[in-house]
Amino acid sequence: MSEPNEVADGQDHSLDPRVIPLQRITGGLSTAAISLGSAVALGVVLLVGDDIPGSVRVLLPVGWLVLVALGAWQAYRWPAIHYRYTSYRVDEQGIEIRRGVYWRVVINVPRSRVQHIDVSQGPLARRYGLGTLVIYTAGTDHAKVELAGLEHGRALRIREHLLPSGVGDAV
């Protein structure tokens, strides 16, 4: 076994706070894409449909605006809430991940059950120095457990800690 790794402190940790702006950007981008697409569709409908009554002609764009505003608000607000309800704990036994705002779940993956681990990084996450830890087990429901929004170096250290030390793990 390797020397005690400082990530295995048995404390509950939040994600890296930089995940909030990161998720706001990705959320904003997808909201923008959806709004743009639906705006084009709405425009086509309003131009082509001659027999649409006047009241509907006014209501449709208003409804669209309301939905877009809601989407934008959600994209801004949600990452902070999500951040508040996500935490993880690494100890000698393994890793425990808590997440979910309304539907909450606590997943425990023992160290000895880890098959392999990915640390992945998207282009935006790279700019923020964040990474996603993906833990694979031989299970069915939790064959793949993801934890996004860790500082990249920390994700690598957790990976080092969780990977089986090679003794007695006959696969």
Add this chain to the structure above:
Amino acid sequence: MPSEQRLHPATLLFDLAGHIKRFAVPAVLVIFGASQSSGGPGGMFGRVPAGWESWLLVMLVPAVIISVARYLSFRLSYDQDGLVIRSGLVFRNERHVPFKRIQNIDAAQNVFHRFFGVVEVRVETGGGKEEEARMSVLPRAAFDEMRRRVFTERGSVAPELPDGEVAHAEQAVGETLVHLPLRELLLCGFLENKGMVLVGAAAGVIWEIGLGNRIMGQLFGGSEALGRSFFRQVMRGIFDGGPLPLAGMGLGLAALVAFLLIVRIISMAWAFLRLYDFTLTRIHEDLRTEYGLLTRVTATVPIRRVQTITVRAGPLHRWLKRATVRVETAGGAGVKSAASVREWLAPLIRQEDLPMLLQGVLPGFDLAAMAWQPLHPRAFSRAVKPKLILDAIVTLVAAYAIGWGAIGVVILLLPWSIVSARHFVKHLAWAESDEMVVMRSGWIWQQMTVARVNKIQAVALHQSPFDRRAAMARVRVDTAGAGEFTRIDIPYLDRQVAAQLHERLSAHAASSAFRW
């Protein structure tokens, strides 16, 4: 020692037969279709010379060449710690399968195989959707040798075996855990009721060929008119108080009963063919099942590879004091056919023999000593709510559709919902011991799932908003190869109890080394 094994020459014959079988259905359809269309003048195939059908056989040539190449190139040998399989004439491939990683060796032998003294062998290791090696067909002696080598090799590395036993491993007859005599076999077929599947398949084929209409026509001579007048008569009898066609109705009822009986009898015959002489033996650390009248299947699963065990019993099973037992293993999760070959532990077993079987498979597991824990006291009010909401929706739809008749729907639905929720909660319980976690569930179809703690992959504690309001939680245990109905998933637990169970199980799982 015989260092190399080849496939049996009969391989070529079986391969050819397989190709022809695969080829036969489309070929027959083509010929059939062609003869129909060219029946009239100027049909699509009208200008094709006679005897063209035999040219279809050309399509078999590539497949036959591949078979011959496979036969010529295949070599099976053994080295220090594994099987070595060489194959390929042009692209050479050498595959190494370590003995220690072999999950199970399955063998099937149908009537023709038995005539030539050969077996079809499948070797599976842990992951992957496909078997690691498929040897079709090997001489019987080669299969015996493989089994001996694989299992003695494993026996010598297993530390728990006393030294003396290793030497005798091959002669070991083992302890018979389950054997199905004829009576149990027929009973199993009766309870399993697979006949419906066969009848469905047969009906499909008949309809496909277009025989259906002809038969119906023969039987009823204009069945449609008859059917319609019959139903009109019944309707009139019910609503207008006219005379009911009692004779017709009796005939129909008798036909239905006869049909159900025939289905059951077919099912019994099917079970007789498929599971004939079902034997489960325990040979040291392996479970071996053998069954089948025409196709004899032999499957071997190491006990430590058993992930979960599921015991199921329907109302008839309970009345007859019987149950069925299945196991899940990790290998070949994607291949249904392979799984169905060896998932049976006992297609039918007397309930009094159940504790012994479980003990044989899971040493130290004592069913009677399990301390069953109930759900949260208020679990019923949680379980019944979704049902009531569903009832309300159905009733509203019914009220919209049929008006006041919806009251009848309520009278039917409401008691059912309450009773079923009540029994669901009453029968759901869980228990844990040092090495197992057990859950039982179900009311009409009752089942019990046993998972070994050292097979647990991950433990999850779920809390929905409703759970939080009621201070409850759900614990899910994830194992390799868990099916939808064979997993441990305990709802409506007290939050404290659930958190402790979750903590205990994950600590326990972490401290036990996982072996496949």
